[in-house]
Amino acid sequence: MLHVRNLKVDFEVDGRKIRILHGVDLDLEEGETLGLVGESGCGKSVTCSSILRILADNATVTGEVMYEGTDLLKLPASKMETIRGKDITMIFQDPVVYMNPVKTIGNQITEVIHLHEKCTQEEADRKAVALLKQVGIPHPESRLKYYPHQLSGGLCQRVMIAMALACKPKLLMADEPTTALDVTVQAQILDLLRNLNKELGMATILVTHDLGVIAENVKRVMVMYAGVVVEEGPVDIIFKKPSHPYTEGLLNSLPKMDGQEGDLVPIEGSVPAPDKRPAGCCFGPRCKYKTAECEKGQPKLTVINGIHRCACFHPVNGTFGGEA
């Protein structure tokens, strides 16, 4: 359904172009769930935003975003507007600031309905109430008149989800939908998303830097590092046998999932600034398996096994989950 090829994004900052995405490939079939992980700044949000073409004006996007046979990057602006909010929708990290403070939530939900469907205000209102009910907001009728500042962060995110579901999208991108919320609320929102995904059968891209969230919510995962996809494959395989040193490092820095004892080992060093990338493999400076070969260039994503792919000259064969 969605096939992204060689997606490159440059931002122009102070007259200089800085490359943030270095050729990302992404495939998603109908109803599928995909996780996108990586440390802060690796380009997860930029990837989603460029699929929906909602990046800031200083961005240049190249490559292909094939959605049901059409390249979204080539669509005229007016055509793209009919896809945003209808076929593909997105929810964001901090729901409160992503809602318009001077409009009621009813107004904000019915707007998206009016944008994509012909219906009267009463019909739109009725739909909005049904949506609020669906995302688990109590007393939906009276909430329509509320302003965002009258709701908690968790409720705001539910409203954002309602807005995103309003026109029955085929793809929902959730960009760290719970990072800004309380821990208890986080679990509720993730449950809601998982259930909605099952109920409505829409494809979902879930962005997070929490591997635990990935393990519980998606089937397939893509690991990103410094604007590059370094590993991709089924969650159950990658979490047990990561191939990329970075994925291994991420898993090492996590408490073991079966509760087994083990020292947490954070990855040393930090993500290179976009304008100070190393020559050769982008993970090189932090990689303990680095060899001279790694200086030659950025390794390409290559198949390890079936649909498990990895971008590394020396894939590791670590084993996790106590099966060793």
Added chain:
Amino acid sequence: MHLKYFLMKTLRALLTSLLLVVFVFFVLGITWDPAQSMLPDDATEEDMVEFRAMWGLDKPLIEQFWVYCKNFVHGDFGQSYKDGRDVFEIISQRLPKTVWLMGMSIIFSIIFGLPLGIYAALHRNSFGDRFVMGAAVFGFSMPNFFLGIMFILLFSMKLHWLPSAGSDTWLHLLMPMITIGLSRMGSYARYTRSAMLNVLSKQYCITAKAKGASRKRMVYLHALPNAAIPIVTVIGTSIGHMVGGGVVIENVFAWPGIGRLLVTSVAVRDLPVVQAIVIILGLSMVLANLLVDFTYGLLDPRIRVTAGDK
């Protein structure tokens, strides 16, 4: 409705007005001896005493104030020392002229300033933006009276297109309106630009886009209502200042409003008239601020409805 907000603002405005009246009365009362300034230089001590008794100036200041306040409430601002006419009557002849000029100037500056500011924000760093902002800085850094005099020189003296004095026709209105309006327009354009830029960088604009809203819709239906909040504040506050600032322009163009009346009354030391005008100018500021607070409350639901109101 958050009634408390509106009540508090009204109360504050009333209190400010009261302080204003007290302040104006006592400062002018202490620093000015009308008997000395109104009577001819060769007036005797008896003439002075008689004059003071006639206007009640021999009583203690506090008692004068009490009388003043009582009359004030009844719309009686006293009589002009100069010709004995009712101050209220004199002012009610002049005030509409001032309100007319100021109102038209404000409308002029809003009609041009806001769209220019929005244009500049939407075309940030383009030639158009730089040009508008350059002109805006020029507009509000140029002293009003200087611009006015230049206009008179050009359009009245040289080209004979427009009358340089008076208020009888639309043509009379044109130059003073544009003179006052240009500087306001410049500052409105700048404020509108920065308010729009600020709001356009907010995440809810991304949400609007992600919903499928067109750029136009995002700008005018999502960004603008938010930008309106600071813009209204600036416009409202400047209205308060405008009435006072118009004094100079009224004199440059011999516009028969209260600004001109103020200058002529100060020249002849007509205390009751000066007092009344200063109070009116002050009240207009208080009123403008109150209006700003009210509009602000209406535009911003975060003030209008608090989390407690269900």
